[in-house]
Amino acid sequence: MAFRLAPTAASEGFRLEAHDTVGSTNALALAHARAGDLGKLWVVSKKQESGRGRRGRTWATPEGNLAATLLIVSGGELRLAATLGFVAGLALADALDAVVPQGRIAIGVDGASQGKNRFELKWPNDVLASGAKLAGILLESALLEGDRFAVAVGIGVNVVAYPEDLPYPATSLRALGANCDAETLFLALSDAWNENARLWDDGRGLAAIRRRWLARAAGLGGEVAVRVDGNVVRGTFETIDEDCRFVIRDDAGTVVTIAAGDVHFGAVASARV
Ligand SMILES: O=C(O)CCCC[C@@H]1SC[C@@H]2NC(=O)N[C@@H]21
Numbered sequence: 001m002a003f004r005l006a007p008t009a010a011s012e013g014f015r016l017e018a019h020d021t022v023g024s025t026n027a028l029a030l031a032h033a034r035a036g037d038l039g040k041l042w043v044v045s046k047k048q049e050s051g052r053g054r055r056g057r058t059w060a061t062p063e064g065n066l067a068a069t070l071l072i073v074s075g076g077e078l079r080l081a082a083t084l085g086f087v088a089g090l091a092l093a094d095a096l097d098a099v100v101p102q103g104r105i106a107i108g109v110d111g112a113s114q115g116k117n118r119f120e121l122k123w124p125n126d127v128l129a130s131g132a133k134l135a136g137i138l139l140e141s142a143l144l145e146g147d148r149f150a151v152a153v154g155i156g157v158n159v160v161a162y163p164e165d166l167p168y169p170a171t172s173l174r175a176l177g178a179n180c181d182a183e184t185l186f187l188a189l190s191d192a193w194n195e196n197a198r199l200w201d202d203g204r205g206l207a208a209i210r211r212r213w214l215a216r217a218a219g220l221g222g223e224v225a226v227r228v229d230g231n232v233v234r235g236t237f238e239t240i241d242e243d244c245r246f247v248i249r250d251d252a253g254t255v256v257t258i259a260a261g262d263v264h265f266g267a268v269a270s271a272r273v
Pocket residue numbers: 023024025026027048050051052053054055057059061066067068069126135136137138153154155156157
């Protein structure tokens with residue numbers, strides 16, 4: 001089966017560039033922007049040779065997984081564009097709900113979660129299934145001429161395989177018993193992106209995105225440890241604020257707001273951080 005865009009995405013002017021293998025779909029999308037591409041372009045592949053993860057880490061995309069990057073070129077506010085990761089997380093969770101048959105995957109097992117979602121969102125942008133990382137999202141940007149910038153919204157999903165040497169639990173759709181392929185998932189994702197981007201409405205709908213995100217949040221109200229630039233903040237995950245920053249009440253009762261960091265759930269995890 002070939003990669004295809006959902007009719008809703010095609011009719012709104014999105015384009016698709018599909019590859020069998022690439023270095024990184026994010027790198028390719030940003031190269032297109034620097035060469036003058038105007039955005040609304042999905043770059044997809046079932047394999048990456050040098051996939052990029054958050055915080056300078058690598059991201060493995062063996063044959064059969066999904067690497068998808070949406071290129072957006074804008075003259076708006078870069079601060080708002082940073083919230084597109086939350087739009088992407090919701091779009092991916094909606095797409096997974098649409099293509100993975102009910103009953104295949106248990107409701108979130110994270111004790112602190114609200115326990116009603118098969119696919120949960122872990123701040124800032126991971127998608128979890130059965131408490132393990134199924135997908136990651138990486139936003140990268142580049143400044144362009146004429147006060148414009150490009151954002152690459154990169155989405156990586158473990159469809160058929162996941163790395164086993166990670167310091168946190170990971171999984172794949174196949175390991176969870178869901179036989180969905182990358183092409184089917186992408187079709188649903190390109191549709192779900194449109195729905196959520198419409199809600200986001202160039203940032204005007206961020207409050208609605210935040211509400212939807214919190215309804216799928218993993219670990220809300222539970223014990224967490226957040227690593228921020230080498231420091232660790234421990235406490236209770238209270239909420240995300242209006243700019244989608246992580247809000248934690250630390251062990252001394254002080255509310256701390258965090259813009260970027262790595263979250264670990266639970267007492268055991270926090271002892272290891
Ligand atoms: O570290 C993370 O959790 C984020 C992983 C993001 C991986 C995706 S795969 C598609 C896009 N291209 C890349 O090189 N990275 C992102």
